[in-house]
Amino acid sequence: MxxxxxxxxxxxxxxxxxxxxxxxxxxxxxxxxxxxxxxxxxxxxxxxxxxxxxxxxxxxxxxxxxxxxxxAPAPAHNEPQDIALEIVFEDEHLLVVDKPAGMVVHPAAGNLDGTLVNALLHHCAGRLSGIGGVARPGIVHRIDKDTSGLLVVAKTDVAHEGLAAQFARHSIERRYLAIVAGVPNPASGSVDAPLARSSANRQKMAIVAEGRGKRAVTHFRLLQPLREAAMVECRLETGRTHQVRVHMTSIGHPLLGDPAYGRTKIAHRELLNQLDFKRQALHAAALGFTHPVTRESLSFESALPSDMQELFRALTV
CATH class of the missing domain: 3.10.290.10 (RNA-binding S4 domain)
Known part of the structure; x- marks a missing residue:
């Protein structure tokens, strides 16, 4: 080699x-x-x-x-940057990070620095898996820039391969908390609808005919009704780009504050402006997996961030 x-x-x-x-x-x-x-x-x-x-x-x-x-991953435009990270767990093979809303996961056009990768390169002194390529060292999965919460990062190729295999088997536990418009009825259910890039807007995802996209499955349940809204838990069976956002919109319950898929009512829009809430109300609250090296069963939870707590309180009936 x-x-x-x-x-x-x-x-x-x-x-x-x-x-x-x-x-x-x-x-x-x-x-x-x-x-x-x-x-x-x-x-x-x-x-x-x-x-x-x-x-x-x-x-x-x-x-x-x-x-x-x-x-091996080359530096390219990825430079280590001393950016504070909330590390939930770390060992020689991997780490679990609680990402704040507003942080991009990896550099891309328009976001060449200040990303999670830049912070990880500094924190890990460059010791990250190279499987994700030059732009995405260590990155096994992603969450959107304006979604907060937990994700796991691989330091070694062995860890990366083991984690990716679990994602492929859908054995990773991922639970999200979302504040959506309206109250789901029935209170629980599943959305099984394939996703692909929208033909009308390549920046967005869309539900497509069977066989044209990747299978995507979201299980949801009502946690608490709110004022013309609800707090719901979404458990991902698959992990496609914008999955929760597209699936919840498809059943008539878009995420509050979602700039791409939301259809915000005037009352909700006024409240979001009043609170200066400028993102989709979505938080990756729980993450569970088997450690790819030690085989230990690991699970982590992240508390609802302050901006979503404030929105929740303002909507409480």
Whole structure:
């Protein structure tokens, strides 16, 4: 193995024969996104069983083993920044962070610094898993910029692979608290509706026909009715981009303050302005998983942040 390069063997199953290579390898490697796999193929980091480089992501996959080389994360524009973090748990393999609303998880266009990754690079002195790529060292999963709460970060590739496998199996416990418009009736239920990028607005997600997007399942239950609103708990079976926001909107209960999917009533809009509440009312309140190295069962909870507490009190009947 070259210095700083991880090598993973991906086995393409017989049923994936004939698929696009990037799709087949992404299915075989749940730790890597399809976009990441595509980039690795294009940059010559994938070899077939004969040892030949494969550079076309759209080429037809063949059953068997492929060697995928993952370069160590490079600094790029990611610079360590001394930004305070609320660390809930940490050991040599991983850490659990309670992210404040307003913090972007990783650098991207328009948010090149001040992100969670910048803070992690400083806190961990650069010791983060490289599987997520240059822009996302250590990042196993994300929560939106304006969603607060818990997420787990991998320091090592072993931890990253183990955690990603649990996410792929849907065995990670993730519970969110949300303040939504209206009171759900029935008081509990599930939304099972696939999600994909909206064809009308690529910045948004939308429910699409079966087979066109990724399966997404949200289980919700009413915790407390409020004034023309409610506090609900949403348990994620899957973890798609904007999942809770889109699913709750689809059943007529958008999150208060949601700038993309909300349809805020005038009374709620006035209250949000009065409280200067400028985000979707969503908090990742509980996270549970099996430690990928020690096999210990871990679970964490995060208290409702002060801005959502204030909104909750103002809406209490």
């Amino acid at each position: 070259d210095r700083g390069v991880s090598i993973i063997t991906a086995t393409v199953a017989a049923e994936a024969s004939g698929w696009r290579l990037d799709r087949a390898l992404a299915a075989a490697l749940p730790t890597l996104s399809r976009e990441r796999v595509k980039a690795l193929i294009s940059s010559g980091e994938v070899r077939n069983e004969a040892g030949a480089q494969v550079r076309d992501p759209s080429s037809k996959a063949k059953p068997g083993d492929y060697e995928v080389r993952i370069p």
